[in-house]
Amino acid sequence: MTTARAPQRVDGWTAAVRQRLGLGRLLPLGEPANGVWIAETAAAAVLRGATNRPGTVLGKLRIGPTEEAVEAAVAGARSVSRDPAEPVSPPAPPNALPPVPLRIEAEFSTTPDRPLPDAAAALRTALLAAATARLGLEVAEVDLVVTALLEDGTPDQVTAADTAPAARVAEPEGAVATAAAGVPGVVSLTRVLGGPVHTAPDHVRVEMATAGDHRALDVARSVRTAVAAAMADPLPVSVLVTDVVEPGSGS
Template sequence: MTTGEGPQRAGGWAAAVGQRLGLGRLLPLGGPADGAWIAERAAVAVLRGAMAEQERDGVLGRLRIAVAAPDQAPEPEVEPPPSALPPGPLRIVASMSALSGRPLPAAADALRSALFTAARDRLGLVVAEVDVRVTELLDTPPERTSPTPVEVRGARATEDAGRAAAGVPGVVTLTRTLGHPVHTDPGRVRVELATDPAHRALDVARAVRGAVAAAVEGRPSVAVLVTAVVERDRVTGLD
């Protein structure tokens, strides 16, 4: 039976699926005991921003992040979000366009080192290796451009866990890409949120885990999913 609301509901469902797929892989932040994950889209945006500040002899192209050895990754000590990757060391694969006439190994090594540092210091990713491939040679120095700022729609904190998470320094807003921003099961809580780029995502996630565990009766196991890293003025509204 078809109703007048059918197309609208279908459109909403399709938008929700597209939003979820747009997150990319759910990457582990820290190690097996940290109970934190970050959307690949969010991680890539932070790394691109960091590279735009530092690049000199090349331009970062395609960038992908995955667990380096998934078969050897340890089991998480906290139940992960649906389809999240296991908490093993990561491998970053990046392509770059390099300026011709300059030593290519030096340009690739500089980008490799910068990606390692940004992944560790700005996000808290544990990176085992960075594979940089030069895919294009440029005749003139590349034009410097800044990545387009990301916008995110916030979600209201309506329960103790959500309010505790939202009050942690570095949390910009709760989000609801996977559904409700706070998902609860007996003995377990999962919180979905966006963090401020001025704070390392892993540090914020750890603080959120502690705050939520203390705020909820029974001190449940807490998992955190960072879906975006944005400035506070990029939050467009609250659901």
């Protein structure tokens, strides 16, 4: 039966789907045992901000597994053996990439007043530094493609990326959520894949936004520690960073 509330339900469902798709890939942060992932859109925004410099305009940017990582994952899926002494990592969020080395692919334009190899090297260095120091991404490769030379007078700015709808902020409810929200560097808990705290029989997952002046991996590790201490029955804890909020952004 159709009711007056049906369009509202459809709109809400559509917004939720767009949010989930808008996250891009869910990228692993750090070692497998960390149990931490970050949305590709959040990571890409940080990388773009770090490369905003005169003479360079960054275009398309994607972050994903290296070809070697994909091949290794396929080979590993065919093997059923596992070292019993190897620690079991917390379960990944739905459709997240496994903890593998990553590859940054980006297009950029630059001014002709410097050699292209020098411009590419400077951009590569900035991307790697931001990925490590600001986020904690394990980046093994950076593939850059020059798409154009900028003319004199072209504004020196990074092109705007396709952005996902703002993640819905969630108020902390319960001991686990309150412990996570109280960790320095946590801007807010969010709810994109579901509730801010997802509890399953074998793990707990926390979803959040971190502050841009804190390293995302370090904040997530602290959240895992705080959540583990707040649980009555200890379970493996994983964390998903859906957004990185820069100081003064008003978010």
